[in-house]
Amino acid sequence: MNEQQQCSTESPYLFSYLPGELIPAILVRLPVRSLLRFKSVCKSWHSLISDPKFGKSHYDLAAAPTHRCLTKGNESEIESIDVDAASLHNSESCVVNLKLPLPPPRMEYRSYGLDPFIDVEFVGSCRGFVLVAYPLGDVFVWNPSTGEQRRIADDHDGMIDMCSIGFGYDRSTDDYLLVLMQVIHLNFYDTYPDQVANDHTIIRIFSMKTNSWFDQEGTYAQYVDMGCAYLKIAAFLNDALHWLVTSYETKLHVIIAFHLVQRNLSEIPLPQVLVTRLENNFLYYLRVIGECLSLCYPGNTDSTAEIWMMKDYKVQTSWTKLFIFSTCNIPRDVIHPICFTKHGELFCSYGSGGLMIVDDKGWQLLDESTKWPEPHMMFGEERECILPCGLYRESLLSLPNDFQQANENDQLMISLVETNEDDK
Known part of the structure; x- marks a missing residue:
């Protein structure tokens, strides 16, 4: 038969x-x-x-791609929430519990008072894969839909904890890349400006296909970070990873784009009206929302949250203020936009990770069980909370080389x- x-x-x-x-x-x-x-x-x-x-x-070819959001669950589980289903019904059927890829046990976690599960960060997603990072440099690429995972080889010389980080896809080689960009640290720049005159941006890349690191040559521009953990996470769009930094040469804030196919750096100007606000330490951060590069300001007790969207890529005049929202009644007075749902609502996290929906009728909080732990003390200081939600698209994609050896040994996968x- x-x-x-x-x-x-x-x-x-x-x-x-x-x-x-x-x-x-x-x-x-x-x-x-x-x-x-x-x-x-x-x-x-x-x-x-x-x-x-x-x-x-x-x-x-998927007729209706499903986008889900990762957030804190119970004990050692992560909750994956269908953002479109959550916006309509907030029903249990839209929530799936998943097991995180966990790092190997280390004495350092206990010595520093860290809990790998609580301190996990989702620092990028691409084509259904999520980049999962732990505070001591343990990093995984993980497909939450299939459970496939791969730990990044740890010969990165400790750079992950000190660099801006990005995760994206090189379509020319069918490869997924982890990119570490080491720029001039803001505190060092402020304290020793003369000593950084000859420093330049260092870019190091990990290839999932070859399972190896390599240095990107020919990157001589100088950039300074903006001293905020939010801004160390890249936004992936149009084959490029994007960060918000300060140009050492012009002293102006600028978006830099590292193109994963062409392997070069370019600059994208900010909306002119925001330059002064950024100089006054208004901490905007980059996201991809509605398939556009967007600048988000989370708000505080004295101002409103807002989103600026670049509707035509790399066209400065296309920056448009898309969204303004008062946060005065929101817990901790901040919201972090995640995405638009297919119903036109804005799916956000608020405070330290609770979830909410914003539409033209106002806002509503979602299930409180998704609340992320409050920021806690580490090394005697309150640890800055990275955006604790990871947005990804469900996919059946596999990482390069995962099935190639099996296909050479037998022909089961036909x-x-x-x-x-x-x-x-």
């Missing part, structure tokens, strides 16, 4: 009348969570859905179409 006959025999009412060539065309347009369940229907479906080629086709043709 071939695989197609076996599949039809196991579930006759579903598949008896479906031509074999239609099954992949139907499955490739279904949600990820449904496909993960369908892997247990029969061997042919398991092989098809597990095939990396199917995962890429599904990512490109598509259903190929199987049907062999049967004929």
Whole structure:
């Protein structure tokens, strides 16, 4: 009995009348969570859905991609929330509990009073993968949908804790890259300005395909960080990672973009009206919202939160103030925009990680169980809280080389179409 006959025999009412060539065309347009369940229907479906080629086709052709937000759950679990379902019903069906990839036990965590689970940070996402970072430099690339994970090789010389960090995809090589950018530290710049005159920006890259680090040559521009942990996390858009920094040469705040395909740095000007505000330490940070590069200000007791969106990429005049919101009644008086839902609402975190929805009717808090722990003391000081929510798109994509060795050893991962043709 071939695989197609076996599949039809196991579930006759579903598949008896479906031509074999239609099954992949139907499955490739279904949600990820449904496909993960369908892997247990029969061997042919398991092989098809597990095939990396199917995962890429599904990512490109998915009729309605699902975006989810990671936030604190209970004990050692993370909650993954469907941002669109949460905005409508706030029902338990939109929340999935996941197990985080945890770092190996270290005495240093206990010595420094750290809890790896509480101190975890989601510092980037791309094509369904999330970059998970721990405070002592343990870093994982993780697909929350499939559970696939890979620990970044730890020969980075401790740079992760001291650098701006970004995670993105190089489509020219089908590779996922972790980028560390070491700029001039603000405190060192303020204290010893003459000693940094010859320093230049250092960029180091980790390739998931080769599982190795390499230095990017030819980067001589000088930039100074802005002294805020929010700004060390890059925004990935249009094949480039973006950070908000200060130009050492002009002394002006600027967005720099590191293009992952061309491997070069360029500058993107800020809206002119914000230059003065940034000089007065108004801490805007970068996000990608609505497929546009956006500057977000979280607000405080004396001002409102706002979002500036660059509607035409790299066109300074296209910066538009899109959103203004009073935070005077919000816990801790700050909100961090995460994304727009498909219903046009703004999905945000507030305070230290609670979730809320903002629309033209006002705002509402979501399930309080998603509340992230308050910032706590580390090394005698309150630890600055990185945005504790990780937004990602569900996908079946696999990391480079994950299946290549298995495919060389056997031919289990073949598509259903190929199987049907062999049967004929």
